Amino acid sequence: MLPTIALDQLLLLDIETTPATAALEQLPADMQRLWIEKMAKTAPESENEAEAYEDRAGIYAEFGKIICISAAFFSLENNAYHLRMKSFYNDDEAIVLNGFLGLVNKFYSKYPAFQFAGHNIKEFDIPFICRRSVIHQLSLPKPLQLYGFKPWEMPMLDTLHLWRFGDIRHYTSLKLLTAVLGIETPKDDIDGSMVGKVYWKDHNLERIAAYCQKDVIAVAQLLLRFKRIPLLKEEQVILVK
Template sequence: MVNIALENLMVIDIETVSEYKSFDQMDESWQYLWSEKISKSLNDQLTLEASYSGKAAIFAEFGKIICISIGFFVLENEHYSFRVKSIDGHDEKVLLSEFTDILSKWIAKKKQLCFCGHNIKEFDIPYISRRMIINGLDLPDYLDFQNKKPWDVVMIDTLQLWKFGDYKNYISLKLMAQVLKIESPKDDIDGSMVGKVYWEENDLERIAVYCQKDVITVAQIILRFKKMPLLQQSNIIIV
């Protein structure tokens, strides 16, 4: 990780929601498949309806992506700035197409790309890839890690960095920032509220701002690992 230039990093984070607003909006076949998927975790306090509202977003088969935020370092006059862009919308296919267009232009220009994020190996990258297949889109080579050897996969996952080989350990992005004395941007929502903000308030902008904050926090963690000065607010540019 230390040897990877900041300019080659693409920091990403995604926000997802259930594909339908509620369990009863799905047809019977999908309701059955959801009940089959979630049955082992149901209890007297958790109904199928409640489980769908609370958990469907984390499964690519039952959820959809509504926002992808990307961030990248730019070296100017021997100082780094960090630029953040969000792609959000209700049409997931359009959103994913725009995302891959941006990455294709990046690779054409720089020839190198290293994804970076918190828990991206287990969540963000697989989720994006699955949803691209579901939407009938071609999976670009730089997202097709399935047939690559582990040492050919260039990706930085801050969750994995913190594990140091301890596979039992899990740390949230918020806790990791706190431990490393990185001031996290103030959030007016958290991950558990994204579905409500989307389905009830239709506020994509609010969700995008939340997503961008996670990208910035990951960037700061990378700088901490590299023993470099943290970004100041004046060096963070939303584009």
Template sequence: MLHKISLENILFLDIETVPQHKEYHELDDDKKMLWEQKTQYQRKDEFTAGEFYDRAGIWAEFGIIICISVGYFTFKGNKRNFRVTSFHGEERQILTDFKSLLETHYQEPYKLLCGHNAKEFDFPFIARRMIINGIKLPSKLNLFGKKPWEIPHLDTMDLWKFGDYKHYTSLKLLTNILNIPSPKDDIDGSMVKHVFYIENDIDRIITYCEKDVIAVAQIFLRLRGNALLDEQEILHV
């Protein structure tokens, strides 16, 4: 069925997140208590709440979005391009600009969002941060009352499962076994907090995020049996 979906109707995306604060001690007492309770199961007796704070970026209640990168296909005759761009800066502005993109160009029901492990992470994280920031959810992220077949989301990890719901495959592993150039050639997710707060190098994070978007699009092409993108077809705008 994938070949029936027009590539021009898919917005590929990836997000990068970090803890809301640079250091654990910057949390107020209530947040410290709530963080300790939230992570008790994950930490067990191996880490204190403070030692575990570097991982706060994976929870929308304690993390913020610092970059959303998107990519989309365009076709002119036989010429195929994949255009990639990013939203970064203050979180509320990132979310507002991303919402505007969705409502301007991806409002129609047949247009879809696609990421890797995005149903478990990117889509709900963006939705939760929008609500926290007082932003009304766009229809593409407002899933309340929708039936499973009405949800306009694709997930390359979900597609790779082929119904095996216990199976997890990382983006790095999937690109490796499908002979797709790896996006993890500079930093990985565990380094984003350091690069953001210590190195103050958002451009490096944007590059990393955009490479992930390209990798997701490449995986989707491979799952459809299409030719992979070459460098000349990828445009950063």
């Protein structure tokens, strides 16, 4: 499987997002009204708007922000693949985005035909990064200038889509996919639904970054499994500061 994909030309990534503010009432008044309007259209039978904001605003680029992006790439050393990974995390979203976009530019200069890789990045991570970059008026690197691309032209290797095998309706979480393919992952003390609370209540960015990095490693292991290559050992994952 994946015979034409060169692992060293993939930039793996995962993002962690939260609501833009700790509570709905902290948003500007016009944004509060727009959130209530959105909930009335998308979840009319849901809990009250304030609770919905705390639980779900982080999945919408218009009402959330990125607090961490972890990125990694494969390198072949002594006939074995290693994974080099770096995380960008900060309260200031522009700092996070600038760090990641700079990495994209560097990777593009070395591998002009590279692809992004991740789980559900076509529908979530990449669009979220692009939208938030536009909001901050940041220049998008050429690999993220995706206007007019047909779905099959996107420079992305999405493990969700690999597992779909053409079934556009099927969704499988990263946690489930690693489990079914026999890939052991560390037990986490948080999951994606808890990131907003960990950030706004505990302000523990390092804990969130560690969680984000584990998802990137999981994607790397999936790609190796798809290609029937031995999985990474702990010492083969290098965290770059």
